[in-house]
Amino acid sequence: MTGTWRNWAGTVHARPAETVVAMSVEDVRSAVERARPRGLRVKAVGAGHSFTPIARTDGVAVRLDGLRGLTAADLPERRVRVRAGTPLHELNPALQALGLALPNLGDIDRQSLAGALATGTHGTGGRRHGIASAVTGLRLVLADGSLLWCSAEEEPAVFEAARVGLGALGIVVEAELQCVPAFLLRAREGSDTLSAMLDGAALRAAEEHDHFELYWFPHTDRVQTKRNDRAAPHAPRRPLPAWRAWLDDELLANDAFELVNRIGAWRPRLVPPLARLSARALSGREFVDHSWRVFCSSRRVRFVECEYAVPRASVGEVLRALxxxxxxHDVAVSFPVEVRFLAGDDVWLSTAHGRDTAYVAVHQYHRVDPGPYFAAFEAIAGEHEGRPHWGKVHTLTADDLAPRYARFDDFRAVRDRLDPDRVFGNRYLEQVLGA
Ligand SMILES: Cc1cc2nc3c(=O)[nH]c(=O)nc-3n(C[C@H](O)[C@H](O)[C@H](O)COP(=O)(O)OP(=O)(O)OC[C@H]3O[C@@H](n4cnc5c(N)ncnc54)[C@H](O)[C@@H]3O)c2cc1C
Incomplete structure (x- = not known):
C-alpha cells in the first residue's frame, strides 16, 4: 500500500515507499525483514498526533491499527498486557471493565499506546508520573526481525531506554502495564489571576491536589484552574449532565473556539479583546466521574504546540518572562498557555527524569505562523534547562539535549547495540540523538 501520510496538525507530510497495516506480530517482523534487503528504513506510525516529524519516514511505515486489545490480565497484581497499537480511548474503557485504570493520563485519548509511550506523553499531578512509569514490560521487534521481551529483570537497560524510546530502538508490539484500581475523580474547575498563581498559589496547588493544571489566557491576567482529586472509595458518580458537557466541551471549547481562532487568524488585532472576553466568560463547574473521562477531552480545533519541561521551582520565572x-511584542496569541506538573521519575528519556517538573506549553492555531512566539518561548525555557516534549515542536539538537539528560549516553549506547544500522532512524532522530 502506498499513499501520503500527514500528522494530526497537518504540519508534517510523508510519502512512504510502502505502508504496511500489521494485523499480527508476524506482519511486523516480516515488514522489518523485507525492508532491509531493499535498503529501506522502517517506522512504526501511531495515531499521527505528534507535532514533530518523529513518525515521518520515506521508507516503510508500519501501522499497528490491527494490533489492538488486551492479551492478558493478572487481576490480583492489577497488571495487564496490551497490544501496542491499542488507542487509549479503547484501552481506558477496557481497563474500566476489569475494575482497573491507568494512574494518570494526558488530556486526550486519541493516541496509540505505543505512540504515547514513545514520546513520553504525560498528564498532570505534582506527586504523579507520566504514562511510561506504569510500564513494567515491553515486547519489541528488533532491527533483525527478532523479538525481545524486556522488563526491570530481563534486559534492564533496554527496558529503561524503551519505556520512552522515541521509536528508535525497535517496534513495540506489546506492553505490560501496572494499573491501579479504577477510581473516580472529583473535578473542580474555576478561574483565578495569573498574578496570584505566580505568587506561589500554583506550586501549592500542585502539592495539594492529585492533578492540578492551569490555563493562562495571554493578553489578560486570567487563568482557568482545574483541580482534580481522587474521590473517596464508594463516593457516588456525579457526571456533568449531557447538555452541560455538550455546551462546555463541544460547543464552547471546540465550535465557538474554532470561530474565535478563525476571526483571530483573519484579523490578529481582534485577538487580545477576544481573549479578554473569553477570559471573563470563564465559569466554574464541579463533577465526579471515571478518571479517564475527567482526564481526557475532545480537541477538534487544530493547533501546533511547543512544550518544555522545566524544574518545578522555575515555573514562575518562565511564565513571568513569557x-x-x-x-x-505585537503578537496575537489566541490559545491559552497550559501549565502542568509531574513528580520526578527514573525513565531515562522522560522529560521529568530526576527532577520535580513543571510543564509549560504554548500553542498557536494551525493557520497562524507560530515562529516568533515559539522561538521566544524556547529561548526562555532554555534559560532553565528546559527539556522539550519529544512529540511537540522544538529546535533542539543532540548537542543541546545530551547535557540535559543524565542517561542520554546510556540511551544512545542501547540504540547502538540494538539498531547499529539505524533501520528505525529518520531525520528527526538524527537531529535529537545524532547520526
Ligand atoms: C490534540 C493533542 C493533544 C495532546 N495532548 C497531550 C498531552 O496531554 N500530553 C502529552 O504529553 N502529549 C500530548 N500530545 C502529544 C501526543 O501524546 C504525542 O505526540 C504522542 O506521541 C502521539 O501518539 P501517536 O499514537 O499519535 O504517535 P505518533 O505521533 O504516530 O508517533 C509518535 C512516535 O511513536 C513511535 N511509535 C508509534 N508506534 C510505535 C510502536 N509500536 N513501536 C515503537 N514506536 C512507535 C513513532 O515511530 C513515533 O516515533 C497531544 C497531541 C495532540 C495532537
Whole structure:
C-alpha cells in the first residue's frame, strides 16, 4: 500500500515507499525483514498526533491499527498486557471493565499506546508520573526481525531506554502495564489571576491536589484552574449532565473556539479583546466521574504546540518572562498557555527524569505562523534547562539535549547495540540523538 501520510496538525507530510497495516506480530517482523534487503528504513506510525516529524519516514511505515486489545490480565497484581497499537480511548474503557485504570493520563485519548509511550506523553499531578512509569514490560521487534521481551529483570537497560524510546530502538508490539484500581475523580474547575498563581498559589496547588493544571489566557491576567482529586472509595458518580458537557466541551471549547481562532487568524488585532472576553466568560463547574473521562477531552480545533519541561521551582520565572515577552511584542496569541506538573521519575528519556517538573506549553492555531512566539518561548525555557516534549515542536539538537539528560549516553549506547544500522532512524532522530 502506498499513499501520503500527514500528522494530526497537518504540519508534517510523508510519502512512504510502502505502508504496511500489521494485523499480527508476524506482519511486523516480516515488514522489518523485507525492508532491509531493499535498503529501506522502517517506522512504526501511531495515531499521527505528534507535532514533530518523529513518525515521518520515506521508507516503510508500519501501522499497528490491527494490533489492538488486551492479551492478558493478572487481576490480583492489577497488571495487564496490551497490544501496542491499542488507542487509549479503547484501552481506558477496557481497563474500566476489569475494575482497573491507568494512574494518570494526558488530556486526550486519541493516541496509540505505543505512540504515547514513545514520546513520553504525560498528564498532570505534582506527586504523579507520566504514562511510561506504569510500564513494567515491553515486547519489541528488533532491527533483525527478532523479538525481545524486556522488563526491570530481563534486559534492564533496554527496558529503561524503551519505556520512552522515541521509536528508535525497535517496534513495540506489546506492553505490560501496572494499573491501579479504577477510581473516580472529583473535578473542580474555576478561574483565578495569573498574578496570584505566580505568587506561589500554583506550586501549592500542585502539592495539594492529585492533578492540578492551569490555563493562562495571554493578553489578560486570567487563568482557568482545574483541580482534580481522587474521590473517596464508594463516593457516588456525579457526571456533568449531557447538555452541560455538550455546551462546555463541544460547543464552547471546540465550535465557538474554532470561530474565535478563525476571526483571530483573519484579523490578529481582534485577538487580545477576544481573549479578554473569553477570559471573563470563564465559569466554574464541579463533577465526579471515571478518571479517564475527567482526564481526557475532545480537541477538534487544530493547533501546533511547543512544550518544555522545566524544574518545578522555575515555573514562575518562565511564565513571568513569557508574559513580559507577549506584552512587549505585537503578537496575537489566541490559545491559552497550559501549565502542568509531574513528580520526578527514573525513565531515562522522560522529560521529568530526576527532577520535580513543571510543564509549560504554548500553542498557536494551525493557520497562524507560530515562529516568533515559539522561538521566544524556547529561548526562555532554555534559560532553565528546559527539556522539550519529544512529540511537540522544538529546535533542539543532540548537542543541546545530551547535557540535559543524565542517561542520554546510556540511551544512545542501547540504540547502538540494538539498531547499529539505524533501520528505525529518520531525520528527526538524527537531529535529537545524532547520526
Ligand atoms: C490534540 C493533542 C493533544 C495532546 N495532548 C497531550 C498531552 O496531554 N500530553 C502529552 O504529553 N502529549 C500530548 N500530545 C502529544 C501526543 O501524546 C504525542 O505526540 C504522542 O506521541 C502521539 O501518539 P501517536 O499514537 O499519535 O504517535 P505518533 O505521533 O504516530 O508517533 C509518535 C512516535 O511513536 C513511535 N511509535 C508509534 N508506534 C510505535 C510502536 N509500536 N513501536 C515503537 N514506536 C512507535 C513513532 O515511530 C513515533 O516515533 C497531544 C497531541 C495532540 C495532537
Amino acid at each position: 508574559r513580559d515577552w507577549v506584552d512587549a
